[in-house]
Amino acid sequence: DSGVTQTPKHLITATGQRVTLRCSPRSGDLSVYWYQQSLDQGLQFLIQYYNGEERAKGNILERFSAQQFPDLHSELNLSSLELGDSALYFCASSVAPGPLNEQFFGPGTRLTVL
Amino acid sequence: GNSVTQMEGPVTLSEEAFLTINCTYTATGYPSLFWYVQYPGEGLQLLLKATKADDKGSNKGFEATYRKETTSFHLEKGSVQVSDSAVYFCALGGTSYGKLTFGQGTILTVHP
Numbered sequence: 001d002s003g004v005t006q007t008p009k010h011l012i013t014a015t016g017q018r019v020t021l022r023c024s025p026r027s028g029d030l031s032v033y034w035y036q037q038s039l040d041q042g043l044q045f046l047i048q049y050y051n052g053e054e055r056a057k058g059n060i061l062e063r064f065s066a067q068q069f070p071d072l073h074s075e076l077n078l079s080s081l082e083l084g085d086s087a088l089y090f091c092a093s094s095v096a097p098g099p100l101n102e103q104f105f106g107p108g109t110r111l112t113v114l
Numbered sequence: 115g116n117s118v119t120q121m122e123g124p125v126t127l128s129e130e131a132f133l134t135i136n137c138t139y140t141a142t143g144y145p146s147l148f149w150y151v152q153y154p155g156e157g158l159q160l161l162l163k164a165t166k167a168d169d170k171g172s173n174k175g176f177e178a179t180y181r182k183e184t185t186s187f188h189l190e191k192g193s194v195q196v197s198d199s200a201v202y203f204c205a206l207g208g209t210s211y212g213k214l215t216f217g218q219g220t221i222l223t224v225h226p
Contacts, residue, residue, distance in 0.1 A: 002157060033213065043203065043216040056213050090157055099146040099207030100165060103214065105157035 003027065004106035006091050012112045018079040021109045025072055025093030031055070032074040033094075033103060034066055038087035049074055050097050081113045116141045120204050120217030127224050133191040135220045137178075137204035140185065146207040147171075147180050147187040148214065153200045161189075161202070194224045 003026035013019055025032050034046040036059075045058035049068035060066075063081075068074045078085060088110050092103040121136035139147065146165045150158040162171030167182035176191045187204060204217040 002159070004157070031212070035214075042218045045213040045215070048213055058213060092158075094212060097212045099212050101212060102160050102163075103212070105150075105159070107155075107157045 002104040002106065004091060004093050004104050006089075006106035006109050008109060009107065010110050010112075012114065013081060014114055015081055015083060017081050017113075018077065019081065019111065021076040021078070021089055021091075021111075023074045023076070023091030023093075023106060025074070025091075026104055029093035029095055029104070030072065031094045031097050031101070032068055032072070033092040034060075034074070034076050035090040035092065036087045037090060037108070038084075041087075043090075046076070048097065055097055078111070083113050086111055086113045116145065116206050116215045118204050118206050118215055118217035120202075120220050122218075122220070124221035124223060127194055127222070129196055129224055129226050130193045131224075133189070133194045133198075133222070135189040135202055135204075135222070137187045137189065137217060138185050139187065139204075139206050141206055144182075147178070148205040148207060149176070149178055149187070149189050150203040150205055150216075151200045152203065152219070158203065194222075196224045196226055198222060199224045 005024045031050045037043045046060040048056040066076045088108045092105045094101040117140045148163045149161040151161045162173040164171040164180035170179045205214045
């Protein structure tokens with residue numbers, strides 16, 4: 001158990017809908033990362049927050065947004081869902097930003113868009 | 115931009131066989147390199163890392179050496195076990211913000 005929790009574990013929804021994925025980082029970790037794992041794109045970095053502020057953006061679509069709250073949990077919002085958004089979404093956390101800080105991954109949320 | 119290329123799988127081995135999974139990278143500057151492992155139904159776990167050239171990362175019998183001259187970070191284990199069956203990801207951490215760039219992953223299956 002990495003100490004990072006993600007809810008829900010599975011999510012099935014329809015095209016055009018909006019969903020929210022939730023992540024609670026390890027105790028003491030201030031930085032949160034979101035990654036998307038799909039069969040065709042592999043594992044891709046989406047966005048990073050540190051202590052409530054956005055720090056880095058990757059291949060995140062405009063239909064997607066995220067935020068980190070004062071209690072440090074983070075939410076990833078996906079809207080106008082398309083079939084191609086079906087994927088495993090991972091959250092990771094680290095003490096601070098930077099490549100020398102180990103990222104601890106949650107178990108992921110599997111999103112299926114029908 | 116940064117990229118990671120991993121040897122294509124799946125890789126199927128018998129227990130106690132020698133394992134090599136190749137990983138090469140393209141990056142500016144001096145990135146940190148990582149191997150992550152993903153067991154079925156679980157998130158990724160850090161297996162080992164190396165932060166500078168010629169560093170050797172090791173953990174649970176796995177090893178990888180950061181080779182700047184060949185831009186490689188190949189994963190090796192001398193004697194695999196059935197419990198090593200998983201997906202292995204090579205990753206590069208090259209920015210000050212810490213985002214990871216992953217390879218495509220290699221599925222390893224070890225038979226008794």
